[in-house]
Amino acid sequence: MTKVAQKVTLSPSRDIPFDKLVLSQFNVRRIKAGVSVEELAEDIARRGLLQGLNVRAVVDADGVETGTFEIPAGGRRFQALSLLVKQKRLAKTAPIPCIVRDAASEILAEDDSLAENMQRVALHPLDQFRAFQALREKGQGEEAIAAAFFVTSQIVKQRLKLASVAPALLEVYAEDGMTLEQLMAFTVNPDHARQVQVWDAVKNSWNKEPYAIRRMLTETSVRASDRRAVFVGIDAYEAAGGVVLRDLFQGDDGGWLEVPALLDRLVTEKLQADAEALASEGWKWIEVATDLPYGYSHGLRRLAGDPAPMTDEESAAHAKLLAEYRALEVEYSGQDEYPDEIDARLGELEMAMEALEQRPLIYDPAEVVRAGVFVTLDRDGSLAVYRGYVRPEDEPREETAVQDGENADGRVQGIDVGGSGRQSSETSVGGTVITSGGQPIGAEPSDEEDDGALKPLPERLVMELTAHRTLALREAIGRSPEVALTLLLLKLVTDTFRTSSASGSCLEASVRHVYMSAQAPDLKDSVVAKLVDERHAAWEADLPLGDDAALWDYLTVLDQGSRLALLAHCLSFGVNALHEKVNPYGAGITASGLTRRMSHADLVARAVDLDMVEAGWEPTVDGYLNRVPKARILEAVREAKGEGTAQLLDHLKKVEMATEAERLLKGSGWLPEVLRRADLVAFDDATATEGQGASVQDAAELVAEMPDNGETIDLPAFLMADMPVHGVPMMAAE
Known part of the structure; x- marks a missing residue:
């Protein structure tokens, strides 16, 4: 039915x-x-x-x-x-x-x-994105859309940005194949092909978090906070046709510059323009470089200039500032602390006086014509100019050179006595040669014509013949240890003491100078730095560095002990025990490489019996304590002085705690984990046991020296709570 x-x-x-x-x-x-x-x-x-x-x-x-x-x-x-x-x-x-x-x-x-x-079903976010896009395509502006739906224009921009992601990825999102946060990450790069490529790479990966997607989409770009971008300026970069990638969904620190090659060209052009402006000062040379390595001035003499005198107006202004500064100091000298507004005013006066006191240096014109300037970028993206460096070949020649056969034109038997190998360039400005990477800027490669007298051997034949000679040299060196050591020393000495100029060698062995890109301000003044510099200067004074043949003869007649000492000194410049940020994408060092480096460093430290305490390192406020959290400061005091002393510091503010910890740790021999020898224990059990409780006298002195912040400590009760009874803390015994 x-x-x-x-x-x-x-x-x-x-x-x-x-x-x-x-x-x-x-x-x-x-x-x-x-x-x-x-x-x-x-x-x-x-x-x-x-x-x-x-x-x-x-x-x-x-x-x-x-x-x-x-x-x-x-x-x-x-x-x-x-x-x-x-x-x-x-x-x-x-x-x-x-x-x-x-x-x-x-x-x-x-x-x-x-x-x-x-029974109502909420609109899918993708439908909302597309609806906003349709409204804009029909003539409604972002402000009008925002007003109509009672949202901010920023939200409308975000929705429109999401709708502009590659259609294939929007379909994945529509089918719940990715999260909204992942879709947001793809908006950072408008290239649809690249978006799809990144999704294909991460969709089956364990790591497809939004931050990983953003990183992959911007890995070939440059942050807007990069010093090169700051130096050129985003407006100038965009005016030259550059594209800036922006992230509308989270802070992007100004975005990413998508065309690094254009940015580098703009940096070079701006640096060159600044260098040409400096040429009017009469320098012999100007070296332009985006980055100057540590030790860039090694082997060069620095001119000693005199500060430019102040004008009458500047002197009067400085005197007025100084008078006000001293008057405020006298007026508030009886107070423990300056009022906030007075403290701020004193700071303003100090900055103003410092600006007047920092005078440009005036150099001897006779020295300027043989000296040069380095033009580069500072770490904050500002222009950095380092004036007054004299290269060895530009130093005044002795008069005896004429007696040894020097011609009136400054050449000996047709050889340039300057030894620099540099030639005048058409790019020189006012007599100043401007170079980048050691090459004159804009100089065309020379095109020397063959005189036709005798053509050189074919390159292929020369390669084959020198292959025979190379193999024969290998066999001969292999059975001549003394010659091998001399050859190695010749190459290492050249690498170590001629860092300012490139040089070839028949030996593919070298010391690559390892420069510390991250270093504390006091590193250059440390005990070990002075020892290295003194040893280097002593060898440099003895070595005949101007001629390889003379250097070979010198190394040959050195006694074995001196040869080994020189070898050790040269090799030391290649030691790299630096921790670096691991880069899993190939550039830099890998995690396994960093582990191996640190393991090798431990082996060497044990072999030379390295002790960082004897090397002069101490936990200071600026060098360590003020740069770690309070828990780390307390841990250091606890390890060095015991739990009782650490608890006495627990109530202090960070600045006060760091200052007091520096005093307590001085001479204690305490080291952070990264500076400790892997084969040694920083403090033996006896020392640790002795340091578990602070004596009443030491604790009283410590409390007396602490800043008064209104808190009180029951000293006897505090000490008794931490005092060991037969090796067991009192509370545990109870």
Whole structure:
């Protein structure tokens, strides 16, 4: 028997005057959520009521309709309409579209209210993104869209940015194949092909976090905070056609510059322009470099200049500032601390006086014509100019050189006595040769024509012949240890003492100078730095560095002990025990490489019995304590002086704690883990046991020297709580 389908009857709709409507007590929405009533009212005023109200007739006790209607579903819309009526923007008798439910219906009012709120499906974010995009394509601006939907223009920009991701990735997001945070990460780079490439690389990976996606999309770009970008300026970079990648969803520190080659060209051009401006000062040479390595001035003599005198106006201004500074010091000398505004004013006066006292140096014009300048970038992206360096070949020649056969034109038997090998360039400005990387800027390669007298051997033949000679030399060196040691020394001495100029050698062995890119300010003044410099200077004074043949003869006649000492000195410049940031993408050092480096460093440290305490390192405020958290400071004091002393510092502020810890740790021999020998224990058990509790006298002295911050310490109780009883702390014994 066929079942007859039940027919559906819909409730009728009609317009009901606003003043005939009242809120129902059966509306299930009691908690405010979502768009505010005020915003909904503005939206209704702009576009009208998009959805009618669900109402039921109000009946009296006898079941007779009273002429009013209650609203179980649509209460927020009614409240928004009420606000418009209150603002006199809508008439009290304005007809309101309503769906009228039969009062005798079996469906409860609460049922209607619950269904209307639960049966709605929220719009998928991607549909919202695309809707915003469609509105913009039809002529609406971002501000207009934001105003229409009561959001900020930044949110509209973000939604539009999300809609511009590669269509293939939007489909993945629509199918819940990636999170919204991952989709946001892809907006940092507008290249759809690159976006898809990155997703293919990470979608099956264990690491597909948003930060990893951003990193891959920007790995070939340059941060806007990079000193090169700061030096050139983002506006100049964009004016030259550069593109800046931006992240609208999180702080991007100014974004990323997508064309590093363009940025480097702009940096070079700006540095060259600055160098040409300096040429008017009369320098012999100007070396331009984006980066100057540590030791760039090694082997060069620095000119001693005199500070330029102050003008009368500057002297008067400095005197006025100094008078005010001293007057404030005298006025507030009796107070423990300066008031904040006075302290700030003293700081301003100090900066102003320092600016006047930092005078440019004036050099001897006779020295300027043989000296040069380094032009580079400072770490903060500003221009850095280092004036007054004289190369060895530019030093004044002795008069005896003429007696040894020097011609009037400054050449000996056709050889340039300067020894620099540099030639005048057409790019020189006012007699100043401007170079970059040792080559004249803009100089064209020389095109020397063959005189036709005798053509050189074919290059292939020369390679074959020298291969025979190379193999023969290898065999001969292999059975001549003394010659091998001399050859190695010759190469290492050249690498160590001729760092300012490149030189070839028949030996593919070298010492690569390892420069400390991260170093404490006091490293150059440390005990070990002075020892290295003194040893280097002593060898440099003895070695005949100007001629390889003379250097060979010198090394040959050295006694074995001196040869080994020189070998050790040269090799020391290649020691690299530096911790570096691991780069898993190939550039720099890998995690396994860093582990191997540190392991080798431990082997060498044990072999030379290295002791960083004897080397002069101590935990100072600036060098260590102020750069670690308070827990680390307390740990250091605890290891060196015991738990009791550490607890005495626990209540101090960071600055006070670091200062007091420096005093306590001085002479203790304490070292952080990274400076300790792996084969040694920093403190033996006996020392640790002795340091577990602070003596009453030491603790009293420590408390007396602490800053008074209003806190009190019960010294006897404190010490007793930490005093060991037969090797066991009191609390544990109890």
